[in-house]
Amino acid sequence: MKLSARIYLGYVLPIVVLSALVGFVEWKSHSVSTGIQKIDQEDMVYADLAQNMKLYVVQVQQWLTDISATRAAPGFDDGFDEAAKNADLFRDGIKRFQQYYSSRGEADKIKNINKLLKTFEDYYEMGQQMAHGYIQGGPELGNQKMGDFDSYAEAMTNAIDKFVDSATTNLGAHVDQVQANLDKIKVSVWIALGLGIFFCVAGALINTRRISHIINATIAEISESSTSLTTAANEVADNSQSLASGATQQAANLEETAASLEELSSMTKQNADNLRQASALVGDLHTSSETGKVAMQRMSEAINKIQVSSNETVEVVKTIDEIAFQTNLLALNAAVEAARAGDAGKGFAVVAEEVRSLAQRSAEAAKNTRTLIEESQANAANGVSVSEEALASFNEIGDNLQKVTHFMQEIAAAGQEQADGIGHINRAVTEMDGVTQASAASSEELAATSEQLKNWAHDLNRAVEELAVFVGQHKDKISKQLSKKTKKTQHKADAHHQDVGVNGSSKKSAESASELPEAPNGESNGTAAEELTPSQIIPLEDQDFMGF
Structure with a gap:
């Protein structure tokens, strides 16, 4: 499997697992949201309506009792009207429950709501008779009706309490269902998270071992190439710096003037x-x-x-x-x-x-x-x-x-x-400055190019060290290997320069400009490649840099 495929798999697999987890959580969240919406739009509304209907029953009894006690005295004769208002509100609540149960097809609850309405009508009728008895016949007739009204009031109280309990039962059931869905979501999230972590860790370990092996081999090859490049860059920088310094100083003075x-x-x-x-x-x-x-x-x-x-x-x-x-x-x-x-x-x-x-x-x-x-x-x-x-x-x-x-x-x-x-x-x-600049152009370009080459060599060595540290090799070990190779190559280059001289080296470089060696891998060039100087590896003539 290719390196890119391994890296791709290491990222895709956790994404697939997390996507599946997100989809499952979204599905369960929709179920929870539906349950909460149902509680908010139906159960809470009708539970509150049932409590209000119970309050209307109590208000009917209160107003009828008050007008019985005052016998409809002037200023206290609005009991019948207030009781009628609360009775109408109760009947409206009954109608809303009938429509709600009909839409859900709950025939048993419709029968119960009709029985509750019948009980209320009897209760309300007997309360009116009691009040008229007190008003028309005084305490004797009113007390007789009071006993009958108490029995109807007790029956109404029991009926309305059962009705309120039934309306609030649906609310509790839906709340339990929502809580159960939330528990399932928590368990599913933990399971999916554990699987995702397992696959991520396993894939990372496998890919890391394979990638480290490939990068270590690449580091060995780059290390040898960077050593030769560093030596050549140092040699070019030393020779070109002295050549460019005088002309550069003169040009700088003229530029300032x-x-x-x-x-x-x-x-x-x-x-x-x-x-x-x-x-x-x-x-x-x-x-x-x-x-x-x-x-x-x-x-x-x-x-x-x-x-x-x-x-x-x-x-x-x-x-x-x-x-x-x-x-x-x-x-x-x-x-x-x-x-x-x-x-x-x-x-x-x-x-x-x-x-x-x-x-x-x-x-x-x-x-x-x-x-x-x-x-x-x-x-x-x-x-x-x-x-x-x-x-x-x-x-x-x-x-x-x-x-x-x-x-x-x-x-x-x-x-x-x-x-x-x-x-x-x-x-x-x-x-005058133009003439001086023209005379110093080749030396300055040569110095700049050699310095840039030297910087590239240092950047390459640093990149090799950082790459080695990244794959697990010790940085000091890599630095010592590069330094040892650099000193060895530099010693050979200095000995060669002592034999032929600076001018001879420049002439040698011009003659061997077309004979660049292959990458120093120690197999194809043999001993001859090791004896080449940096000037032979990278010939530096004026015509080679005129394009800069």
Whole structure:
């Protein structure tokens, strides 16, 4: 059986057992759910209805007894109505039980429910007779009916108790059935769980032994291959690292210089751009100042016009003041003349007084108006002075902004020339860096490839150790075996290098590039395979790595 099939079987078998367990539990759970639903929808409802019917019987007796005791006195005459309501509720319960038993085909229980209804009707009739006896005939007739009613009440009590017991019996039976199903589910779960654990453990033990045997054989083969790969990787890494270090350092220095120049060029360009933007902003500010200067001139002209209008208004107010003065004199003369006329001039004297009063008010108003206009003239004169000062300030600001604009343009031109010069230097350094990078490309690629090969070899050794630990071999034992093989191969490689030298080894590798040995399994290559150096196993020439 294949390894994948064994692993698959080890997972599938427990899943099948657990699936069967889940199906059985689901089937039994459905049965339990049905039983609980039946208890909830039928047994509990009708058991509760039976208890309520018993309460209705007690209420009928209570109301009939109360109205018998009070003999239907005013305010206590609702006993018959309340008893009738409870009797109707009892009859409704009887109808529901008749329908329920009919749907289930239980003829015996239908007969019993009919007998219970007959007993209730007799009981209810005798209770009404007792109450009417007390009301119509007093205690003598009522006490006679009381004895008969007690016998009917006892019979009704026994009948309703049996009925309630019968209704609650079904509830207990269904609860016992549900509990029995739950017990069966528990037993089945434990049995299935035990079988599942047994099959899982048995399958795991069998598959583990077989898989461990296969992996141990694979570890032995991978261990030999990883030892040779590790030795070759170390040799390639040592030879290529020294070759690439000098060129890499030089290229790194040029890269740093180019980066610094690029950053300086970028900053210079940014400064030139900022200067151009600042120059444009200063130009806009100069334009705004010119616009403000024009506005100030217009405002100064408007204030001058206001001042001229105020002067003209003062002349008008002065004329009004003079008219008021003349009117006052005329009113005074009219009053003197009216006094000379005696009684005939009294009416004219009143008119003259009113005219004089108006003349005085006009004079007062003209005086106030003249005061306000004089203040306005003073404010207008002050406004003219302030606007002239603001206009002078705007002119000075405009001149200074024009000078700043000129200076900013000169600075921006100088910054642009500086940026152009740094750009030329940066391009020259970039070309130098390109030449250096091109000369160091093969050595860097060789160093990177050898380092990657070395890492792969270490990863392979670590994977072999972890795989050995996984299948049960001791990690220290595997590590010692790999280390011993690595030292042995490295010693032979060093002896070979001492004989032929580094250059001879490189030449040897170029000549034997097409003669790669097979996997070192110790059978096909023999002694010749053991004498090959890492450079012969993995030849490293520039053209072999040009694609990286």
